[in-house]
Amino acid sequence: MKNILITGGTSGIGLNAAKRLSRDPKNNLIIVGSKNSKGNLALKELQINSKNASFLKCDLSSLNEIKEFVTINKLPKLDVLINNAGAVFFKKKFSKENIEKTFALNHLGYFLLTNLLIKQNLIKKGGEIINVASGAHWGVELNFKDLQMKSNYNGWIAYKKSKLCNILFTKKLSQLLKKQNISVNCLHPGFVETQFGSNNNCFISLGIKIAMRFGVINIDKGTQTLLYLLERNLQVTGEYFYKNKISPSSNFSLSKINADKLWDESLKIVSDYL
Numbered sequence: 001m002k003n004i005l006i007t008g009g010t011s012g013i014g015l016n017a018a019k020r021l022s023r024d025p026k027n028n029l030i031i032v033g034s035k036n037s038k039g040n041l042a043l044k045e046l047q048i049n050s051k052n053a054s055f056l057k058c059d060l061s062s063l064n065e066i067k068e069f070v071t072i073n074k075l076p077k078l079d080v081l082i083n084n085a086g087a088v089f090f091k092k093k094f095s096k097e098n099i100e101k102t103f104a105l106n107h108l109g110y111f112l113l114t115n116l117l118i119k120q121n122l123i124k125k126g127g128e129i130i131n132v133a134s135g136a137h138w139g140v141e142l143n144f145k146d147l148q149m150k151s152n153y154n155g156w157i158a159y160k161k162s163k164l165c166n167i168l169f170t171k172k173l174s175q176l177l178k179k180q181n182i183s184v185n186c187l188h189p190g191f192v193e194t195q196f197g198s199n200n201n202c203f204i205s206l207g208i209k210i211a212m213r214f215g216v217i218n219i220d221k222g223t224q225t226l227l228y229l230l231e232r233n234l235q236v237t238g239e240y241f242y243k244n245k246i247s248p249s250s251n252f253s254l255s256k257i258n259a260d261k262l263w264d265e266s267l268k269i270v271s272d273y274l
């Protein structure tokens with residue numbers, strides 16, 4: 001059995017990847033999302049093909065819930081972890097622990113869940129970690145003294161920065177896990193027609209839906225690079241993929257100093273939960 005955990009597996013890219021993976025009876029799928037109703041509907045879709053699928057609820061913007069998720073659930077040792085749950089918050093919001101929500105969900109969610117799973121020895125040697133990042137990371141830098149954008153919040157910029165964090169996290173983690181032969185890569189799926197943005201007010205959701213009419217790719221195309229990484233079991237680590245190929249990412253995302261700084265600052269924030 002291949003144990004695959006997909007965060008944000010209840011809609012969009014995560015659910016579509018799960019559906020494709022459910023066709024292989026050797027895959028045991030665990031999808032994670034914050035809403036029971038949505039999770040159970042997604043699970044029904046997976047169960048059309050698979051007996052080996054389950055849904056677990058967790059608000060991945062909450063450090064406390066992530067800690068509980070890893071300690072209370074009897075998770076199997078994972079072959080694959082896909083960090084994919086993400087959102088954009090045009091109006092500033094805060095997590096249960098009072099952390100700006102884009103940073104909490106899109107970066108700290110990946111960071112804490114992965115580190116807890118590693119600490120509990122729940123990722124197999126030779127396993128894979130895939131972080132869903134975005135081409136939106138281009139054109140921004142991080143202010144390490146104000147990672148939560150306490151001054152001057154802008155929802156779209158906060159999202160872009162969080163996706164930059166995904167790449168820096170991938171770079172650092174891939175180095176740390178080399179000895180255990182666990183590969184860590186990230187990807188840009190393309191501009192994909194999903195429920196992305198629908199958590200915002202109706203005008204913004206509508207705006208995103210309209211934008212999605214232009215230049216958007218369908219969900220199957222938007223899942224291609226993720227499935228490519230899974231199916232090929234490539235012997236590469238620390239890379240950023242787009243359209244099934246290693247692709248360039250911004251200069252800021254390539255700096256080891258930046259990756260180290262983000263790692264250290266993130267550790268400080270989650271230290272009580274590790």
Ligand SMILES: NC(=O)c1ccc[n+]([C@@H]2O[C@H](COP(=O)([O-])OP(=O)(O)OC[C@H]3O[C@@H](n4cnc5c(N)ncnc54)[C@H](OP(=O)(O)O)[C@@H]3O)[C@@H](O)[C@H]2O)c1
Nearest residue numbers: 008010011012013033034035060085086191192194195196
């Ligand atoms: N769509 C695009 O064009 C695009 C482009 C580049 C990158 N991406 C990235 O792709 C990833 C998936 O997005 P998508 O486009 O597939 O959007 P989506 O359809 O909105 O899916 C987002 C998933 O994340 C989950 N999620 C959101 N908030 C959560 C929370 N607090 N706790 C746990 N799970 C949560 C959602 O489940 P619940 O609602 O049940 O919580 C859902 O399963 C994101 O990381 C996004 O940044 C998307």
